[in-house]
Amino acid sequence: MKKKRSRGLSIKLIAVLYSVIAVSILTVVIVFTGYRLFEKNVRENYEKYVTTVLEYAYNVATEYSFGDMIAAREMPDGYEEMREGLNKVKESSDIGYLYAIYFENIDDIHSLSYAINTKTKEELENGGKYTSLGTPCEAGSFADETILILQEAVKNRQRECGILDGYSEEYGHMLNGYKVIFDSNDAPAGLLCVEIDINNINQDLNKYVREIVLFVAIFTVAVIIAYIIKIEYSLIYPITGITNAAKDFIKNIGDLEAMDVSAKNFERLNIRADNEVGDLYQTISRMETDMAKQLGDIRRYAENTMKMQNGLMVVMADMVEVRDSDTGAHIQKTAAYVRIILEGLRRKGYYKDLLTERYIEDVIKSAPLHDIGKIKVSDSILNKPGKLTEDEFGIMKTHATSGAEIIDKAISTVEGDNYLQEARHMAAYHHERWDGKGYPECLHDEEIPLSARIMALADVFDALTSRRVYKPAFPLSKAVAIIKEDAGKHFDPKCVEVFLEALPEVEEVLKSLNPDDKDTAAGGTEAE
DSSP states (O other): OOOOOOOOOOHHHHHHHHHHHHHHHHHHHHHHHHHHHHHHHHHHHHHHHHHHHHHHHHHHHHHTTHHHHHHHTOOOHHHHHHHHHHHHHHHTSOOSEEEEEEESSTTOTTOEEEEEEOOOHHHHHTTOOOOOTTEEOOTTSSOHHHHHHHHHHHHTTOOSOEEEEEEETTTEEEEEEEEEEEOTTSOEEEEEEEEEEOHHHHHHHHHHHHHHHHHHHHHHHHHHHHHHHHHIIIIIHHHHHHHHHHHHHHHTTTOHHHHHHHHHHHHHTOOOOSSHHHHHHHHHHHHHHHHHHHHHHHHHHHHHHHHHHHHHHHHHHHHHHHHOTTOTTHHHHHHHHHHHHHHHHHHHTTTTTTOOHHHHHHHHHHGGGTTGGGGGSOHHHHTOSSOOOHHHHHHHHHHHHHHHHHHHHHHHHSTTOHHHHHHHHHHHHTTOOTTSOOSSSOOOGGGSOHHHHHHHHHHHHHHHHSOBTTBOOOOHHHHHHHHHHTBTTTBOHHHHHHHHHTHHHHHHHHHHHOTTOHHHHTTOOOOO
């Protein structure tokens, strides 16, 4: 019995490796989040500590009516006794500074003066000196942002303790606590402040960040290297080969001989992996072979279908033209004028976002259907030799909406044919005017689809230069004058501009498709 070959490493298992990496990243995120929470907790504890010390010191100052001392700018006997009490508060805590300040002029942020400061015994032994009430604060002692916060606290008669961050090049990062001191008249007199050094906290936290980032980086690099080595041969190499060979095959789609060569090159990869990669290789190999074989049949079918669709459009347009005794070669001439206008617009760079190769092809292809709605207009009106009555003209105007309805039915049965959408635009809106005075919806300017604006010009020009039962053909000069006059009124000015620039081409169309109207084709004088 033939021994069954064991399957190689599964792509599902490789996906597990991705999950391991994801878990590692998640672990790092959790560690970092823990750090942030730790930092927040430490800060909250320091803020609570600063607030506790500040409240205790405030109670000491209140016992000596410190607010009245500041308000009176006097230092009675109790002043130094109060300082001793505040000194003890500082001695028994870990704060760096304990002092009181006030504004000589509450509206001047630079009028800060000291009301009192404290010193520990060690600071006094090392040369520290007291500051007496009324000593101006040195310039730069406080940042303007800090002074503004203290000023607002006094102005707003803030009762609760406030906390803010402070930083200076000399002292680094400090956590500042402040509380407004009130006198016996309940008027704000100054502020009692404490500061605690938090530089060590920031240094420890930054060190923690550096260490954790370094560890994660080393760990991640090690995992990535091991991961790449592991999958390079079993996954990356065969998938890269399959991808490149498939790209080469796709690039050659349309060239049957090149597709056959690409399919054979793909087979030469000879990937024998006993996992999903091997299954993928075998599937794509069979698919390429079958696709190369079927593409020829599909191309022939598509070509035949396109010919049939184009033929049906011409047949439908001819059905209308045959009924209208006046429209000799109308669909051929209007299609030619439409092409001339489209090429002129593209040459001038107008509507360049819209004028793709596919769009131009769709508009030219569907131009013959612009009058398809006339199939619902009676012969008596369609071929009336004289001027139409108001009611008859109203019936004639319905050919625009009838054309849209006919093509809508065609669109509902043929999916994905963009040219039918442009055929609908031209059938429905080729009688709209640039100035909004057309029909059936009184659209104006660029509300009118571009294909309909182009057909409006082509249709009117052909009507002017062709013989009708109710009029002779106008000479080219008169037709051009009318078109010029109606630029910006009836017609899109840009369409008129490029049409007039291409008059030599227009004359060629007239000569070839208006052979009976020699005066018009030659640009002759107006018919009598």
